[in-house]
Amino acid sequence: MIDAGARTVEQVLVDLGINPIEVIVSRNGRLVPDDAVVSGDDEIRIIRIAHGG
Amino acid sequence: MSGQDLPAGMSRCVLCGEPAVARLRDPARHLCAAHFTGFFEERVSRTIADGKMVRPGDRIAVALSGGKDSTALALVLSHLLPAWDDVHPVAITIDEGIAGYRDETLRAAQELTSRLGIEHHTVSFAELFGKDLDRILAGREQRACTICGILRKKALAVAAGRYGATKIATGHNLDDEAQSVLMNALRGDLPRLIRDAGRENPCFIPRIKPLSLTPEREIALYLMLCDAWKELPECPYTRYALRAEVRGMLSKLEYQHPGTMLHLIESKKKIERYCAGAQVPAAIRRCRECGDPCSGELCQLCRLRHSLG
Numbered sequence: 001m002i003d004a005g006a007r008t009v010e011q012v013l014v015d016l017g018i019n020p021i022e023v024i025v026s027r028n029g030r031l032v033p034d035d036a037v038v039s040g041d042d043e044i045r046i047i048r049i050a051h052g053g
Numbered sequence: 054m055s056g057q058d059l060p061a062g063m064s065r066c067v068l069c070g071e072p073a074v075a076r077l078r079d080p081a082r083h084l085c086a087a088h089f090t091g092f093f094e095e096r097v098s099r100t101i102a103d104g105k106m107v108r109p110g111d112r113i114a115v116a117l118s119g120g121k122d123s124t125a126l127a128l129v130l131s132h133l134l135p136a137w138d139d140v141h142p143v144a145i146t147i148d149e150g151i152a153g154y155r156d157e158t159l160r161a162a163q164e165l166t167s168r169l170g171i172e173h174h175t176v177s178f179a180e181l182f183g184k185d186l187d188r189i190l191a192g193r194e195q196r197a198c199t200i201c202g203i204l205r206k207k208a209l210a211v212a213a214g215r216y217g218a219t220k221i222a223t224g225h226n227l228d229d230e231a232q233s234v235l236m237n238a239l240r241g242d243l244p245r246l247i248r249d250a251g252r253e254n255p256c257f258i259p260r261i262k263p264l265s266l267t268p269e270r271e272i273a274l275y276l277m278l279c280d281a282w283k284e285l286p287e288c289p290y291t292r293y294a295l296r297a298e299v300r301g302m303l304s305k306l307e308y309q310h311p312g313t314m315l316h317l318i319e320s321k322k323k324i325e326r327y328c329a330g331a332q333v334p335a336a337i338r339r340c341r342e343c344g345d346p347c348s349g350e351l352c353q354l355c356r357l358r359h360s361l362g
Binding site for chain 1: 062063064072073074075076083086121268269270273274277278282304305307308
């Protein structure tokens with residue numbers, strides 16, 4: 001659980017030092033674009049895109 | 054849903070009003086799961102058609118490692134190929150023999166081909182070269198990707214021939230391709246790109262890259278939306294590779310300057326066009342040791358054998 005305030009997914013990721021194009025994010029179990037707004041009550045899952053394949 | 058309220062902070066699909074899962078650029082738009090999936094497959098279809106990658110009667114060997122890119126490739130081809138006249142896939146998995154890594158992806162590959170009903174064959178380094186990769190690399194880990202790349206290329210060609218393929222399709226995506234352009238430039242070997250691209254010769258089974266204009270991130274999203282995403286281990290040798298450094302650098306540039314990767318690919322294509330008239334392709338010869346087609350006296354594999362002692 002991240003206390004995100006009311007910010008976009010992209011802002012949260014950048015604040016965490018994560019490049020938004022290297023991950024995909026779900027909010028409360030649903031995949032969302034990086035301009036989705038999240039707040040402190042939301043559960044955010046950050047899925048890292050693995051190398052190779 | 055299109056007529057209903059969305060949860061706060063959510064965007065709608067520009068085409069149908071459903072909740073968006075992706076924000077794409079150029080042109081900027083939000084797409085829902087169904088329209089993103091449709092867009093994704095349409096772009097792959099266009100890449101194949103524009104590149105004249107497939108012909109009626111083709112038997113396409115899909116190089117299926119079981120990782121995300123090749124899984125997406127097998128999935129999208131299984132959706133697209135039925136629309137092409139008499140074109141059929143056969144999945145080929147190369148088991149290099151990498152402890153703690155390959156077993157899981159092999160299982161993923163088997164599950165996928167069973168689910169899609171695609172013919173599937175596995176060929177191992179141990180069978181073809183007498184040793185698995187871990188044993189070949191002992192003490193040479195710094196050269197892992199170079200050595201593995203040469204052996205894998207050979208293994209794929211052997212397997213594709215063995216199972217009657219007329220094309221070899223690999224899961225290289227836009228990020229991979231852009232990284233290769235930059236890596237060749239950094240190594241002072243930009244001409245290699247043109248050599249590789251121009252390899253049209255009856256001695257070789259042609260290789261095609263249907264995902265070469267698709268960003269890696271969109272591949273991951275497509276897999277998640279198709280319920281085919283798996284968290285898999287990373288190859289333990291990637292940390293030795295120049296590619297890992299270039300990958301981080303390029304994805305940072307792509308975020309800060311969207312379009313960077315595509316620009317690199319466009320540069321490569323321009324160079325290819327400039328060279329098309331001037332380049333005299335090296336004559337294809339036969340390796341003096343194994344007889345495989347190559348451009349020098351020895352093929353890459355035999356040169357590698359010598360360097361490994």
